[in-house]
Amino acid sequence: MTDRRRLGIRALLLALLLPVLVALLALDAWNDYRTISQVTSDAYDQVLLEPIQALAESITPDDKGEPLLAPAFSVQAMFESTRSRHKHLHVSLRALPDGPERTLMGVDDLPAPPASEPGVPVFYDARYRDYPVRIAALRQPFDLPSGARQELLIQAAESSSLREQALADSWQKALWNDTRLVLLMVLVVWLGVWLSLRPLERLRRALAGRRPGELAPLDTRGVPREVMPLVEAVNQHIESQSRLLAAQSSFLADASHQLRTPLAIMSTQVGYALREPDTAPQRETLQAILQQLGRARRLSEQLLALAHATELPAAAAPASGHADLNAVAREVVLQHLPLALEKQQDLGWVDARGEAAADAQDADADTDAGEPADLDADAEEHDVAPVRADPAQLHELLSNLVHNAIRYTPRRGRITVSVTLQDDMVVAEVSDTGPGIEPERRSAVFERFQHGTTAGTAKGGGAGLGLAIARAYARRMGGDVVLEDAPSIDGMHGGLRAVLRLPRLGSDPIRDNTYFEDRRPI
Numbered sequence: 001m002t003d004r005r006r007l008g009i010r011a012l013l014l015a016l017l018l019p020v021l022v023a024l025l026a027l028d029a030w031n032d033y034r035t036i037s038q039v040t041s042d043a044y045d046q047v048l049l050e051p052i053q054a055l056a057e058s059i060t061p062d063d064k065g066e067p068l069l070a071p072a073f074s075v076q077a078m079f080e081s082t083r084s085r086h087k088h089l090h091v092s093l094r095a096l097p098d099g100p101e102r103t104l105m106g107v108d109d110l111p112a113p114p115a116s117e118p119g120v121p122v123f124y125d126a127r128y129r130d131y132p133v134r135i136a137a138l139r140q141p142f143d144l145p146s147g148a149r150q151e152l153l154i155q156a157a158e159s160s161s162l163r164e165q166a167l168a169d170s171w172q173k174a175l176w177n178d179t180r181l182v183l184l185m186v187l188v189v190w191l192g193v194w195l196s197l198r199p200l201e202r203l204r205r206a207l208a209g210r211r212p213g214e215l216a217p218l219d220t221r222g223v224p225r226e227v228m229p230l231v232e233a234v235n236q237h238i239e240s241q242s243r244l245l246a247a248q249s250s251f252l253a254d255a256s257h258q259l260r261t262p263l264a265i266m267s268t269q270v271g272y273a274l275r276e277p278d279t280a281p282q283r284e285t286l287q288a289i290l291q292q293l294g295r296a297r298r299l300s301e302q303l304l305a306l307a308h309a310t311e312l313p314a315a316a317a318p319a320s321g322h323a324d325l326n327a328v329a330r331e332v333v334l335q336h337l338p339l340a341l342e343k344q345q346d347l348g349w350v351d352a353r354g355e356a357a358a359d360a361q362d363a364d365a366d367t368d369a370g371e372p373a374d375l376d377a378d379a380e381e382h383d384v385a386p387v388r389a390d391p392a393q394l395h396e397l398l399s400n401l402v403h404n405a406i407r408y409t410p411r412r413g414r415i416t417v418s419v420t421l422q423d424d425m426v427v428a429e430v431s432d433t434g435p436g437i438e439p440e441r442r443s444a445v446f447e448r449f450q451h452g453t454t455a456g457t458a459k460g461g462g463a464g465l466g467l468a469i470a471r472a473y474a475r476r477m478g479g480d481v482v483l484e485d486a487p488s489i490d491g492m493h494g495g496l497r498a499v500l501r502l503p504r505l506g507s508d509p510i511r512d513n514t515y516f517e518d519r520r521p522i
Contacts, residue, residue, distance in 0.1 A: 385426040467483075
């Protein structure tokens with residue numbers, strides 16, 4: 001069931017971008033507000049400064065040293081002509097250092113300015129007659145001819161409402177522009193994501209319109225570069241599933257073909273036995289049926305073993321537990337001795353400990369047979385060739401190798417099973433004096449239902465699954481099985497040698513560079 005509460009890419013991008021855009025808008029608006037406020041204040045302050053400077057230049061002393069105000073009144077008239085309301089001038093004269101102040105022009109109750117240097121204008125905010133005003137003030141020396149020191153104070157005040165209104169208008173325009181920019185960016189992001197997702201929508205429609213079981217790769221034309229790895233991964237998965245289904249179909253077809261043959265033979269034999277009135281031929285027929293049942297049972301067991309060995313790759317299902325490869329190989333040799341004796345074959349065993357050490361340790365084992373051993377705690381101490389493997393799977397692996405050697409080795413031939421320790425690896429070898437396999441065909445015989453030799457197939461009647469099972473189990477255990485030429489033994493021509501290599505328990509296949517060898521699937 002689809003989770004409709006999950007955000008889509010468009011909504012997710014907007015959810016991520018909108019807070020950032022709003023934060024940037026707020027920061028930009030704050031910077032704009034400070035800039036506009038500074039520019040507006042500077043402009044209006046300049047308007048206030050002009051009449052003050054004009055008055056400072058127009059007021060001059062007369063013959064008696066008194067301020068001459070006639071030009072100053074014209075400046076006042078010009079200052080108040082634009083908008084007389086909320087505009088005020090003030091000119092006063094004060095004897096220094098602490099003489100009384102005498103108003104010469106304008107109102108006489110403007111708020112006093114802060115301390116300032118003579119000749120340097122100052123600007124300050126105040127309240128006058130219950131409304132806020134901005135005031136510019138200038139102190140200027142006005143000395144008398146007698147040498148008496150006086151100071152001229154010139155003030156120009158204006159209501160702050162005009163500049164505040166201008167600032168608000170400019171701020172609203174800037175904020176509206178930023179809002180439109182954000183809306184435009186949201187629209188661009190929405191359209192950009194919509195256009196970018198159109199190839200994915202095309203892929204979705206293509207997948208939805210496929211027939212069941214269709215595993216063709218997805219068309220990558222027009223797919224965005226950022227999404228290409230995802231589509232390629234899907235194509236790789238489709239390809240792996242196609243190979244898996246093809247292998248399963250081939251396996252089922254081959255298995256059904258292999259099982260159909262003994263069933264057809266037994267069906268014919270049963271029909272013959274039913275028509276035969278004599279009991280002796282019936283017993284012979286039943287004996288033949290019993291042999292076919294044994295072959296069918298062996299084939300079924302091998303098919304189950306192969307399915308179990310290949311159900312998970314080695315990297316995904318590492319072998320658990322541990323086993324002594326030397327002990328398991330010795331047990332397999334003992335179990336197959338009767339089969340080898342039936343064919344008058346010499347089935348030999350070479351212990352990893354050497355003959356003398358093996359006999360001595362076997363004697364000790366017989367003496368202490370009644371005492372239980374802690375295999376998990378003392379595996380590396382007691383095991384001769386410890387490996388990380390399931391004992392049952394290891395037994396099945398070696399049984400297939402030894403059984404194949406017995407099957408294809410002619411009568412009075414020789415088969416030797418040996419275990420050796422080589423650095424961080426444990427090696428088990430099964431060598432025979434059989435016909436062998438041509439080097440160019442050795443990789444093919446590891447495939448399902450492939451036989452080593454035609455002659456061997458005709459005589460042994462095998463299904464061609466032994467080597468496939470052996471390699472599948474070996475790779476699950478972190479090792480592999482390879483085929484090589486066997487050396488000559490006591491003048492007998494060497495045939496085939498199956499070599500099993502497994503990491504020794506306690507070694508690190510990745511560190512020892514044995515894990516990344518050729519591991520092509522069976």
